Amino acid sequence: NEILEKYHDPFTLRWEGVIGNTHAPSQAEWEQxxxxxxxxxxxxxxxxxSHMLLNRLVAMNIPKCHLMILLDLVQSKQSYQRLMxxxxxxxxxxxxxxxxxxxxxxxxxxxxxxxxxxxxxxxLQENAERLEILSENLLRIGKTTGQTVNILQK
Numbered sequence: 001n002e003i004l005e006k007y008h009d010p011f012t013l014r015w016e017g018v019i020g021n022t023h024a025p026s027q028a029e030w031e032q033x034x035x036x037x038x039x040x041x042x043x044x045x046x047x048x049x050s051h052m053l054l055n056r057l058v059a060m061n062i063p064k065c066h067l068m069i070l071l072d073l074v075q076s077k078q079s080y081q082r083l084m085x086x087x088x089x090x091x092x093x094x095x096x097x098x099x100x101x102x103x104x105x106x107x108x109x110x111x112x113x114x115x116x117x118x119x120x121x122x123x124l125q126e127n128a129e130r131l132e133i134l135s136e137n138l139l140r141i142g143k144t145t146g147q148t149v150n151i152l153q154k
Contacts, residue, residue, distance in 0.1 A: 003131060007139045017041075027053050034060060039067040040112075043131060045079035048072045048117075049098040049106075050086060063111035067145060069134060070103070070117035071127040114145050116152075 001019065017033055018025050025033070030052045034040060042048050048070045049057065087095055096102060104115045116134070118127075130152060137148040 003135050007135050024051070027056060031056065031060065034062050034065065037062075037065050039069070040065055041069045041071070041131075043071040043127060045074050045076060046072065046083045047098045047103070049103050050083055054094060054097060054106075057110065058106060060110050062107075065112045067114045067116070068107055068112045069131075070115065071131055073100070073118045073121045074124050074127060075121060116145065116149060 004015070004019075018029065034057075044051070097106065100117055100119050104117060107115055133152055134148055137143040137151055138145070143151075
């Protein structure tokens with residue numbers, strides 16, 4: 001909410017999605033948000049692809065999505081338990097497809113043009129700092145995605 005208020009003009013007026021922990025998005029909500037976006041931000045717990053059906057994602061066509069930012073790979077006791085319960089119903093190869101590199105490959109194959117994602121587990125605080133840096137540089141300053149990623153790497 002702080003990011004939305006801080007970068008209110010002119011970008012966030014057209015943003016839509018699920019904010020907070022009011023409910024977990026359904027598969028239909030995920031698909032609707034992904035197919036109608038030019039940029040997509042995921043700021044959440046565990047692996048991004050653990051939240052949606054992988055077979056539905058790979059069948060999607062998302063060419064309008066120019067940038068996907070995945071600030072995931074954060075764990076809590078509750079999120080880890082949810083993930084373990086979910087993973088018991090998945091095969092090893094399917095779980096492997098949810099790893100960061102494989103996720104980027106799958107998203108690229110669906111048409112996403114640029115992906116900024118964590119490579120390993122992190123904390124909520126570190127992801128909050130990354131989101132602030134991304135928002136500041138992409139939205140307020142107007143730097144390119146590449147320039148912004150270089151700032152994040154430093």
